[in-house]
Amino acid sequence: MRFIFKTDYAQDIRLAKHGGHLFWYSALMLLLVAAPWLFAEYWLAQLTFVLIYSIAGLGIMLLAGFTGLFSLGHAAFLGVGAYAQAVLTHHGMPFPLALACAAGLSAAVGLVVGLPALRVKGIYLGMATLSFGFIVEEVLARWESVTGGNAGIHIDKPTLFGWVLETGEQFYFLCLIVTVIATLGILNLLRSPTGRAFVAIRDSEISAQSMGIHLAYYKTLSFSLSAALAGVAGALYAHKLQFISPDQFNIMQSIDLLLMIVIGGVGSVHGAFLGAIFLITMPQAIALVKDYLPEAVGQAPGLQGVVYGTVLIAFVLFEPMGLYGRWLKVRTYLQMFPFYRKGMFKRQKSFQKSDRLK
Amino acid sequence: QQGISKDEILLGSIQDLSGPIAGFGKQARLGMLLAVDEINEQGGINGRKVKLLVEDSAYDPKKAVLAAQKLVNQDKIFMMVGHIGTAQNMAAMPVQFEKNVINFFPITAAREMYEPFHKLKYSYAAPYYDQMRLAVPKLVKEKGAKKVCTLYQDDDFGLEVLKGGEDGLKTIGMEFAEKTSYKRGATDFSSQVSKMQASGCDFIVLGTIIRETIGAIGTARKLGYSPTFIGSSAAYTDLIHKLGGPAMNGLYATMTVQNPYTDEQAPAIRFWANKYKTKFNEDPTVFSVYGYSIVNTFATVAGKAGKSLSTDSFIKVMDSLNIPSDIFGSAPQSFSATKRLGSSASRISQITDGKWKVVSEYVGDPALKK
Amino acid sequence: MQFLQLLISGVAQGCIYGLIALGFVLIYKATETVSFAQGELMMLGAFGGLVGMTLLGMPYWAAMLVAVLGMAVFGMLLERLVIRPILGQPAFSIVMLTIGIGYVARGLITMVPGMGTDTQALPVPYKDEIIKIGGNAMGIGALVLNIEHMVVIGATGVLCVLLFALFRYSKLGIAMQAASQNQLAAYYMGIPVQRLNGLAWGLAAAVAAIAGLLLAPITFVHANMGFIGLKAFPAAVVGGFGSLPGAIVGGLVIGLVESFSGFYLPDGFKDTAAYIVVLVMLMVKPNGLFGDTLRKKV
Amino acid sequence: MSEALLSAQNLSVRFGGVLAVNNVSFDVKQGEVFTLIGPNGAGKTTVFNLISRIYTPTTGTIDYAGPKGMLKLTEQPPQAVASLGIARTFQNIELFEHASVLHNLLIGRHTHRKTGLWQDLFFTPKVREAELLAREKAEEVIEFLDLQHHRDSLVAGLPYGVRKVVEMARALCTEPKLLLLDEPSSGLNVEETDDMAFWIQDIKNELGITVLMVEHDMSLVSKVSDRVLAMNQGEVLALGTPREVQADPGVVEAYLGSIGDVSSLRRQTTQEPA
Amino acid sequence: MSTQPPPISDQPVLKLLNVESAYGPIKAIRGVSLQVRRGEIATVLGSNGAGKTTILKTISGIIDPRKGSVEFKGEDITAQDPSYIVQEGLSHVPEGREVFPLLSVRDNLQMGAFTRSDRDGVARDMESVFTYFPILRERATQDAGLLSGGQQQMLAISRALMADPDLILLDEPSLGLSPKLTKEIFEIVVRINRERGTTILLVEQNANMALNASDYGYVLENGRIVMEDTCAHLREKDDIKEFYLGMKKDGVRGERRWKKKKTWR
Ligand SMILES: Nc1ncnc2c1ncn2[C@@H]1O[C@H](COP(=O)(O)OP(=O)(O)OP(=O)(O)O)[C@@H](O)[C@H]1O
Ligand SMILES: Nc1ncnc2c1ncn2[C@@H]1O[C@H](COP(=O)(O)OP(=O)(O)OP(=O)(O)O)[C@@H](O)[C@H]1O
């Protein structure tokens, strides 16, 4: 175990808690910056998708993981962002401005969805957001004059101050920058009163309220911020995919987003990233492996669903804290190496209580 | 040249193997495999064996892009053949075009598969738009219908049918008396059918695929409502009469190649169908034929392009190609440097006694489109 | 006449939603989880019936019985193998599990060669029969009642009454609710929480199987038929999750709204009507029509 | 100890058939410890819930001397109550279970936040400064209530008694003018109850906070309260000094019972277990 | 008490041997051995966090012990399923009430009798419970979650009585009850013990009550039993008097601001 000798309150609010953190995160950054020279084009594209999904993941993590509000319609925000970006850049708006507008529009929509969230919880909130997702999808499909309807629309390459981002590498760097900014923003929020208010609402609404936390304000704020991040991710997604159609933002996409943070680890910023890595690499891994499997299995349609579902079940069963939780255990194990005792991480019996009374 | 090695040509395809039209995707894949095996048994193309990699898109554009990226950038395929689905193709094409990979004969009859022009686009399927534009007025006149209505799937596919029907009716000075739609996956069509019944429609253009076609017609039959129904080639599948039973008799659909029944009259088709059935232990469908023909056409062209096969040499051969009608009765096709749709002609077929029967000659001038 | 016919179609469709929603509510009442696998269980049940009838050549009733019982056993097995190990974890984990189960079930069925990817018809004896009321001699202008729908309506009513009685009057049913509200206390009372949970899942799977078999003539049997559950969710919510009669009423509301909006409103409203109703409902009455309005007492 | 900090007039609240509070009026004066006692279900917690705006009274009003003069508390939104200087604890303990004690206390500082969303997003120097200040204040409370050992423990794993203290600490972190304590000593043993008595007195005397509490432990009540209000079935039974109220026959009858000797409970046989 | 109480046999109904339980890495009790004889009332005293609740939870199978064994009526019930243990005749009034919030009061009581099948007996016990706590009868159809704290505590105790068990574990039964009711609760407990011969293991902060009502007592500190004796003897011990009964020799205020170290260990 590493012991950090604390001498100063400021230590607790620093982002990097000790030298080790600093070292490893710098190394990671370095690796990410060098990625275009290290990885083949295909993998760089995957990495770009990972970054994009991480941004969306951060958003839904903020909402579900830290504020405890589960949204089953988050793909709608992704869609709003993507379409806003597509339409605005098409009308010649420069990329940064369009991105800001996409984020703003998503946030505004998030605000509207946040309103029912003030009155309903749990499953009801899930259904409200689910319904909202369906409605947005329908609007995107029906509002043909703007969205091109179900035929979908193409998106131009992003232009930054008259400079067109032609290559995958350039776009990768753009995503990397946005991701870093988004991550820092979230980390800052979490160590400040706003973030604490979110977490308080997650744990107990009644005491949060009695501590003077304005539930309505913070819930809508959480919805908006989360939607804004999803909107940014959607905008980048639109550029990366170059073609968007309403059904890309359907319920399955929403569930994917939720799965992402569950598998990554609900309630940790790391989880959003690990989940995104998982979500993107999993289908690739299956696609790579299936050519080596016996025909009856490898080529069978549905294999992906089975693997996907099995992995999800396995995570919930064996690692409810997600990938990040697993990593924490591995790390603790390594740090304590000779002194590790069995049963240390043994799951305690726990007992469910109605969440209708929260 | 990407995807071509000394003794192998690598092809990629993306099918819906687990989504809503997985039934089609699976058949198309098997048809392709049959063709690939035949080609390889005969020594390949100019000494190169064909290898086909198939990915699953589950009818999801995003997955299609990921699959295309894998095929194009990771596996480095030479060409994308028979990719199913309109939106999926739309999403995947940019990835392919960036790497100069041809989108060869996608399995969807949307006009976007050859328009706007791109040198890497080739389409063989008579567009839904043209199918309906030509077939609807013809049949309306034949039937002497007074009021024409439509029920379409509210997505890009359904819209093509709608627009084709609209433009076709315009040529005979009519328009849709009632337009109704549904969302993909819908199971209840009672209010749409009632609406059309209430407005007295006696001719209905269906922009539907499988279950929706059956569901809509079934609903109408139960309401004692029996107008003339016509669907597009998307509804031209043996599943319609197999699932829908006798209620489906009388349905018209536009089509190009015939469904290969294993007890078909024409011996060539029967032979082929039984070969397929022996190999895969499943009845072939019209989608098997699509897959089979696509790969065979590829092989013909690639064979002509010679040993130094490359994207450019392939395009060169392709752009002066004339394909005659095949055993399945496809319309003759021709391509040029500016004409990337083989043929816009289709014919009309009807279900009688639980089987599709061709009831018309090809309508539409193959040379009509540029 | 038109109005009446729309009403009838709406009620018929509403009962379908209600029937599926019953399954949701059942699982919710007994375990406080929302099962996203309910639609897939329904699909499995329908496939079970299909295999029984077509491959094994069983008569309709036998196949039906075998499918329902088989699914009940399957539900219990599912609980034993997948749900029980994490019993007591937050409900959210179990919701995620059910999503996983749904994926696997759909995938596995799709993997079955020669069957999984196809759409199939279940050869029920009453298929395509209709009853006409009124109208002239030719039957023109008559009200049409569809046997398939009548069967659904009847079954929904019976199931609802049975389940309602179970939860209201039987010790077992009350114990299930007790276990879902406070598992720890249920253990303290000697309630065999795990066995009751198994029972609840078995029951839910059986109800799903019934729904699947009754729906099969209407929607056909295919791997994705469970997605209709996405429309049954709104039904359960409108009725108030956790209320069995609510599920039926919610289903009817959604069915009727769909039917009428499909006829009288522009395109696009029919498909979103269910969701708009849910949103409106949640604004007006956040706990649905029959849901209990409860706040934690501090 | 003169003017009223909080004054309730003719409060009533009805839940369905139950009249939980029935026409109750009382004043809490600045700087006193005012205690509510009464049998179970008398409506004591409900009075607290009315003050903290979890419930809205059917009739009656509550006046409160807020920072900007007297105001009608019953017209304030629930989340405003804390910033008016009213903090509370709960009968059944409502803490943020999955957070550390320190984190709980920092949430208690919420009403004193000075920064907005954008500042928080960028963690400006102002936020940093405010954070450090909040931490210092929290540490003061930790010191005051002897919670140093538990600073970083998760609340979920703390014994009942410690949680009671943590909840009180969290309430103190809001720097209230009026502190509502719902059964502060329940679940504490005699010794711990003694500590609680000292703390309550210190809160009153050193921090100058007015305390309104509900309590069943009469030794604690008599030790710390200035005035006691006894309730029964939602109505006022008696009001006065602890001694006066304890002597009230109605209170004895409904609430206290014949305490005194409990040796009657002992096993009467000579047979002593070996 | 007029009825002649059934004799306390020497047979232990409940026997803990060297039990050790932990929450994750935190050991809450370390090697606790104790026994409760048939027909007696035993009590465990201890300060906050000493591990009293943990002992009770371990007995009723809510926590599996790391080491040691629990024996009930001669049968090893270590780490058994809690519902099985209850069916064997042990019932537990948990700390913090734990009612079923959305069930009516009557259904809550019915659930208490879940393991029983004699309808008449259940109805009779329901009646007697209603006579102990008339408010429960008044609120029989109300959701239990809406009861006041003390009313819920009454319900929790009544619910355990409904099981008609051989052994009741009571975790702080007087928590949140008025002084009058506290005394009544103890009278009821004693009465049930005397009349039905039900064995009782009691954990209570109100040591005065507990030591008077019980026959035998254990003192728990930091997860270890540091003292055990008959309650008659315990009542006389100075340490007990000082720390648990609050009978300080010097009643000077403020003097004990600085806690004294406890003497034993
Ligand atoms: N939300 C509610 N709905 C219905 N009844 C309620 C509600 N809240 C309280 N009651 C009833 O009001 C009465 C007073 O409850 P309250 O919680 O105020 O009692 P209390 O004096 O705090 O008692 P205790 O000492 O047992 O905590 C009780 O009979 C309770 O059942
Ligand atoms: N869920 C938990 N997780 C971690 N530690 C726990 C948990 N529950 C209890 N503990 C620890 O176990 C020890 C014993 O707790 P226990 O609840 O048994 O004490 P107790 O004697 O009943 O105290 P109290 O009088 O407060 O009820 C305490 O130190 C507590 O911190």
Ligand SMILES: CC(C)C[C@H](N)C(=O)O
């Ligand atoms: C195979 C076809 C039914 C596909 C459909 N034409 C589509 O656009 O996706």
Ligand SMILES: [Mg+2]
């Ligand atoms: Mg109270």
Ligand SMILES: [Mg+2]
């Ligand atoms: Mg305890």
